[in-house]
Amino acid sequence: MAGFNWFWKAMGGQQSRNQKRSRAIVDKARTINRELDALDDAQLVARARDLASGGSVSDPAELLAVLGVAAGRTLCMTPFDVQSQATLRLLEGDVVHMATGEGKTLVGAMAATGFALTGKRVHCITVNDYLARRDADWMTPLVEFFGLTVGAITEKLTPEERRGVYACDIVYGPVNEIGFDVLRDQLITDRSQAVQKGADVAIVDEADSVLVDEALVPLVLAGNEPGRAPRGRITEVVRTLEPGTDYRPDDERRNVFLTDEGAAKVEHALGIGSLYDDDHVGTTLVQVNLALHARELLIRDVHYIVRDGKVALIDASRGRVADLQRWPDGIQAAVEAKEGLVVTEGGRILDTITLQALMVRYPTVCGMTGTAVEATDQLRQFYDLRVSVIDRNRELKRFDQADRVFATLEEKNAAIVDEIRTIHATGQPVLVGTQDVAESEELAERLREYDIEVSVLNAKNDAEEARIIAEAGDLGRVTVSTQMAGRGTDIRLGGADEADRDRVVELGGLAVIGTSRHRTARLDNQLRGRGGRQGDPGFSLFFVSLEDDVVTAGGAGEEITVTPGSGGEIDSKRVRDFIEHCQRVTEGQLLEIHSQTWKYNKLIADQREIIDGRRAEILDTSAAWESLAQRAPDRAAELSGKLSREVLDKAAREIMLYHLDNAWSDHLALLDDVRESIHLRAIARETPIDEFHRIAVAEFKELAQTAMAESVDTFRTVRIDEDGAHLEDHGLARPSATWTYMVNDNPLSGSGNSVIGSITSMFR
Structure with a gap:
């Protein structure tokens, strides 16, 4: 244990620094329990309100x-000392490391209630709908005991229903749904x-999955506008190419190149002169590369399954279908063409935000x-968060x-089959x-050949997840599953009941x-942790081959001589x-990719804050009318004699917001194009990230000027009456349809499944 504490001191963790103090507070709490047990419900609630008054x-x-005491009365669950300690560490802003099966759901609810009692609005972030509904339903009696709402x-909720939920003191929700509502x-x-009311605190379940594994996944809000896709015969032509001769992937299988x-x-x-001519380099060559990447x-x-005639992406960090997730338009369409499916058009990206940028919005x-x-470095580097290790309630008996x-x-x-x-x-x-869907199904099939009944949990049947x-x-029981992170259900020895x-023990x-x-x-x-919960016996065993992905990628360029046995x-x-x-x-490669990518995303996130502030000013004040009236006084005077100030404020707001949003959408598209080609700057001995920042800052300055100039032009010419500004008459209508999706941009997704990984690897 002394060595472990030394490790935590070196890493800046909270193991040594806070354990003694936290245990002392928990010990004191235990001595107060008898006194509080004697209080009735109203007195207990009043005691809590007094404790948390003043914020x-x-x-x-x-x-x-x-x-x-309240948990015992409402949920018939008296927290263990380690659960109280974990609650304390959450209330003090840490990420707590608690083993699987140690009762994190109750800990999160107690912490959320504690924050809410001080007047803070709390979002409890989950990884899917099922866990949000389950945890909210499960913990409602505790929260409502104190007169709080959850x-x-x-x-599936409508905008009106969402407004009602977001008005609650404590809101449980999947990270993607909360992010889409922000967009x-x-x-x-x-x-x-607006449906959201904002929140003061985010309590993140499966924190490393949300804050690290999927931190760079962009949530996208798109409007109806054609995208780009491989056209004509390109997919068929790419199918005829010979690997090794006509194209070669790089060692990490993040890029593939034509020879x-x-x-x-x-x-x-294709009957063309050169793919690298000006006429083709930005169109045909791009489409060929997309088709090649897909193949x-x-x-x-x-990386995906085909279900109901559609491509469904697999979230590799969780081993389940990512319902709302898709690749960027060109790659998505290329895979659809590869599979002979109807190619779906993309759309104009109206706004986008990464999960990391979303999370840092919370105070x-x-x-x-x-x-x-294991995520200590990332949590500290990207969020300035510290990790507190919470001991197990019972000693670990699992043998690894x-x-x-x-x-x-x-x-x-x-x-593996023999074992x-x-x-x-x-x-x-x-x-x-297992690592993926294909492996899980192949292994299950081999086991069934020996008359072994197998339950398979993967992206194709994740609806049965909780039961399995x-x-x-x-x-x-033999259960074969893809990644177990975020599954959210404990495995009890002897079955659910x-x-x-005793026999299994x-x-x-x-x-x-x-x-x-x-x-x-x-x-x-995360997989190991499924065994040995709450002092249960068990063991874990990993099989590895020298041909496995982690060995070939991490050991690239190194040789090791071995003499295999039987x-x-x-x-x-x-x-x-x-x-x-x-x-x-x-692991180092993934951290470097994350670090490099965040340098790009951070600037965009900073620029978004400026846009957010400008939008808020336009929505909440008369700034839009005042700005337009100052720049077009004749038009302002003409309208002021006919319409009320309320109507004029509304019309000016509609005009300025349209052009600001349109300029921001154009800016995002431009930066996306710049980032895809920025690695070419390295050829000219320029630093790609510095060049990106230079271009992004310069273009952002143009954004504000362009939005204002176009707003003034529209203000001078558009028809404005009691119904507001008739922007659609000038072809300036907002998209008639919008949709949300997640771009599969996750560097933890494995080989070939990371768009950002493909880009950053070029200038690492």
Whole structure:
């Protein structure tokens, strides 16, 4: 333990600094419990209100005690000391590291209630609709005990229903839905159209998944306008190209490049002179590269599935379909063309925001996860958050075995099947974590050949998620799943009702098997953490081959000589150390990608704040009318003699907001184009990020001037009457349809699945 504390001091973590103080406060809270138990409900609520008056907590120990007694009365759940300690750390703004099965849901609700008692509005951020509804319903009695209100945002709610939920003191909601509401509120032309009320605190469940894994995923609000897609015969021509001869992917499989032979073959097939002529470099060449990317780097049942005649992207960090997620328009269309589906047109991007930029809008961010320790660097670097490790309520009994390493994928896969068969024969339940949909289905099929009944949880059947996970600890059960992060349901030994718990305990608890190491140890530990909950027995075992993605990517350019034993197995500490090294390399690559990408996104986020401020000024004051009247006094005087000031304010607001929003949309499109080509600046020995900033700042200055000039021109000519400004008469109508989606821009998604990864790798 001394060594562990040294590690935390070095990392700047809260393990040593706050544990002693936190435990003292929790100990004090326990001594107050008897006194509080004697109070009736009204007296207990009054005590809580007194403690949190003035916007801060006067005695944290007493507040913890009040919350604990209330939880016991309303939920029949008396928090463990470690849960009270975690609640305290959340109230003080940390990310708490709590193992799976230690009761994070109650901790989050107690912290949210504590914040709300001080007058703060709280958003409890979840990873999906199911968890938002479940947690809000589950914790409503505790919240309402104190006279506070709670609600859940889900995808199906109408704008009016959303307004009602956002008016609550505590709001549970998926991060994407809350983000989309932020974007939609940025297009309102009257303050009454807004659905959100803002919040003071974000409590993030699965904090590392939201704040790190998906931090760079852009949420997009689009309007109806044609996009671009590979046209005509391009997809068919690309299908004829030979890998290795006509094109080559890079070592990390983030980019793919035509060779001279491949370019000549494409030019001949399309009947054009050169792909690199001015007539083709910005059109045909782009479409060829998109089709090539779709063919070589985006793999069906790994990066996406085809369901109901549509391409559905797979969220690799969670192993489930990302319902609202799509690639940027050209790549999305290229994959649809590759699969022979109807190619959907894209649209004009009206606004976009990354999850990281969304989260930093909250004055206070805190969170919970079972794997925060491994994300310490990212949480500190990008959010200035500290991690507090909360001890387990019961000692960990799970045994984590050394990896079994094999020379080839084929030998590894055969050994995995043999291991599962051996364990299953005893009746011990087995949970197998795979890398993707294709692997999960292939493994399940091989096991069924041996008459082993398998429950499969992947992106194709994630609607059955809760039921499958709840039964994964049952006697004789074999469950094969893609990534377990954010699944949100505990695996109880003996099944959901724990009927066979004693028998499963005798057999050794849940056996957790990983079919490969992930590119970050954090995802490995998320899988491991499904076993050994609350002192249960169990073991974990990972299988690795030297052909696995993490080894080939992290060990690129390095060679290791081995002599495999029987069945291709390699029993060598040197090889295991090499695999650990490969994983550290890939983790470093991901952190570098995140850091580089955030430098681009941060400037856009800063510019967005300026636009947000300008929009708020236009919406909430008479600034629009005053600005236009000053620049076009004759037109202002003409209108003032006919219309009320209220009508004139409304018309001026509509005009200025239209042109400001249109200019911002154009600016985003321009910056997207600049970022895609900025790596070429390196050829001229210019620093890409510096060049991007120079261009972005200069263009942003033009944005304001252009929006104002066009607003004045429109003000002078557009028809304005009692109904406001008739912008549609001038072809200036806002999009008749809008939709939201998430661009799959996640560098943790793995090979070929990261657009930003493709870009940043060029100038790393």
